[in-house]
Amino acid sequence: MSARRRFDALPYVLVSPAVLATLVLVFAPMLQAAWTSLYHHILWKPRDVRFIGLDNYLAVAQDPVAWSSLGRTVMWIGLTVPLQLALGLATALLLNQRFRWRGLARSLILIPWALPSVVIALMWAWMYQPQVGLFNDLLLRLGLVTEAVPWLAQPGTALYAIIVALVWQGFPFFAIMILAGLQTIPASLYEAAAVDGATPWQQFREVTLPGLKGVIVTAVMLRLIWVANSIDVILVMTGGGPGYATHTLPLYAFKRTYGSMDFGYGTALACTFSLLLLGLIVLYLRRAGRDIRS
Amino acid sequence: MSTLPNIAGPRPSALRRALTLHLPMAAIVLFAIGPYLWMLLTSLRPEATLFSAQRTLLPDALTSANYVRLFTRTTFTVNLLHSVVVALGTVAVGLAMSITAAYAFSRYRFPGRRALMMTFLLINMFPLILLIIPLFITMRVLSILDTHLALILAHSTFSIPFATWMMTSYFDAIPRSLDEAALVDGCTPLGAMVKVVLPLALPGVIATGIYIFITSWNEYLYASILAGQDVRTLTVAVQTLIGEYEIAWGLLTAGGVVGALPVTVLFLFIQKRLIAGMTQGAVKG
């Protein structure tokens, strides 16, 4: 560990390219957007722009759609990320073993992740279609239902149907990240455990999981952020409908910004969302015990 | 010698292997490629039969017409190349920036470290769609709109936070004693990073590289607004198949099938490096 007392410029030099790029290309626009949230700014009324301080945020706090979208966002990430993690972890463990078609399996797993969101959304929307879709066709043929289920048109099922598509899209991320993490666990640890008489399950619990902890914690955190923000698939599959049934907070922010062209209110929604997410992540990091020692 | 390179024990029987390895693996792979296969089947059907009254699971007639149209009557090949250039560029720039930053975060405890790491995260928490107009203006002023550079900069910038955090966690898994040993041997800190730590973190680098590639490959929003004409990537080209009154299903499914292939093939070659054993015996005692 570096116990240097004198000022070491090296770490700053190392981070500066990343910081500079992020500052100019993301942080500056973000600050501009945050500043816009303090204004009444409707894009097509450029002459009516006026400073209103926190009024947009007050409106957000009183907006029932914002609250229900927030609740839905919690459900959205609360279901999608754990499911992606579980499936990804199982996949990574399997892909880590030696078998002849391992290379092929590893590459094929990538496919859901490698497809553009719009293609995924259209394909899954088609498969869920009651009249011409694959799922209802199979369910009817197998006799599991008597009539086709309109998965995406019912408020009760729409969000969950999209969650299935998202789990499919995202589990390869966990599979690959965890697979890479598995490589850093020394074989000697397993051998020692085997000598002590541990079963494979015990070895998994005592050696594998602790060794993966760092990677899993980070991967889950990153995925939480990504899934919370992802609206492409929802937009194409249901557009946020039926009604508000598949509105998440970022999607609502998007609709208010680009649909209603209300940039002031839309960015206020987005900033609120970002701050709430930040709070969640900070809590998460503390609980996961991953203290960033200053 | 066991079947699992990590878990030790006697080698299980062939039946046991089939049940605990091959079967679940095949099930997961099938789940992963199922919809893709469905898309493939759809793309091989004549477009006119797609919504006919007689629906069959398997097509009666197979045709390559959609692929022929895709490659000869649209600009698909050019768009694919643009996507490849942008994605590879993003990987190069993104890895360069995130590896150096991650090494600093992992190996050094400097003032502002915690704040910086959290700021990186915060940036990714903001819906990107709302950053479009300021970014558009910035790039217009710099006269780089509709160039590969614009997209490479935009893509690498928003993949940096994630990539940095991932690389930091992979670096953290490598004991610092290795760095110290290298420094004692006379290496500079950067030399230690390049010669000792990076090779051991290669699986992490590969995983992060793939992550950056896919993020850039799939990105639509910036690709359509900050570029889109001279530099039209695959994702934007696919969107032109979705019209106001019509969806070109044949071309769309064919495009989707082909679009996933470059990443998959790329990974097929580099996944061999995702193997254990790199940290074996590196630390004596």
Added chain:
Amino acid sequence: MTRPRFSTLRRALVAAGLATASLGALQAQAPQNIVFWYHFDNPEQTKVMDGLVADFQAKNPGIKVDAQNIPWNNYYDRLFTAVAGGKSPDVAMVKLQQQAQLVEMGALEPIDARVAAWPGRNDLGDNLLNINKGHDGKQYYLPLQYVVIYLYYRADLFQKAGLQPPATCEAFLDAAKKLTVPAAQNGGTPQYGFGMRGGRGGQDNWGPFVLSQVAMTPAELGSPKAVAANQFYVDLMRSHKVVPPSAPNDGFNEIINGFKSGQTAMIFHHIGSSKTMHDTHGDKVSAVPVPACGGKRWTSFGDESNAMFKQSRNKDAAWKWMSYLSEREGNVKFVGATGQMTVTRSGVPQVSFQPRFAKATADSLPFAAILPPVPQTSDFVSNVWPTNMQRALNGEVTSAQMMEAIAKHYATK
């Protein structure tokens, strides 16, 4: 010996004259570039646009047209971003829904004087220029193509059931009920009388039932008459169940495919889909104007025009391109690629549509209308209508609540 001042002066004048002349010639030779944004549903048709550009450039040397096919999905996001970011195209395809906002933003260039001096204006269909006027009275839009929503119906199914194509809403409901057949009696797949479009864009389906009876003003939208008319429409799904259960989420893609695959017997759409309908069903499909509700008819006029942007630096060249596309030769070729109706009268005999669909379109023109040309309409179409309609169809809100929400939306400034 001094040179005569006269010849020095003359030489200077000649030199200056030559310099000016060559500068002028250079300027005339420098190509004027204009950027044109369009959106074709079928990317294979961009070759038609290439042909139009080549033809235009041959007739107008000195003008270079950069025609860009922009994906429809975020066409307006990009357009508004470009305008706000200072890099708008010179000419772009636009719809009336966005006119109020674009005018308010100061994005568009008025073309009244240019249109007045344009010979092609007399060849435009009746009233087209008027419908497209801005609400400040100025002309910004030049009509390019249009469609009118009518009713497709399965003539064979109607004949089998002894029905006539519906002329009133009551007859429509009656036909829909008779043509809704459960799966058991239909060989395994259910048939529905009406393929309702509850997803985005579905206000075209809803309009004939509601807007035929009330005007789109806050006062009338909230009236009992409007609520009852809306209830009739909602009941199609909730009481009579003559629409597929997926209706709340169905967009154009679903209703067209549903009709093509024989799942539905009637849908509302327009001539743009007539070719694929005819290819699938041949003579079994036909079309009539939308039914009359409460004695009156209303159907949606699907407009599309070209507009010139204030940020353009080559406005004269931009106008030449715009007007070329709205004159007979260019317009007929253009609609050949999009499958919509030509705005020119002389061009009508040259476009090839199945006669019955062209007739349905023409017969619908007298009562074809647009949504109010006010800024609220854009948000009505993208957010207010879809959300409220879906909630009403799913029973989350009542018809009264839905109409009240719409009235409230149009009452806000």
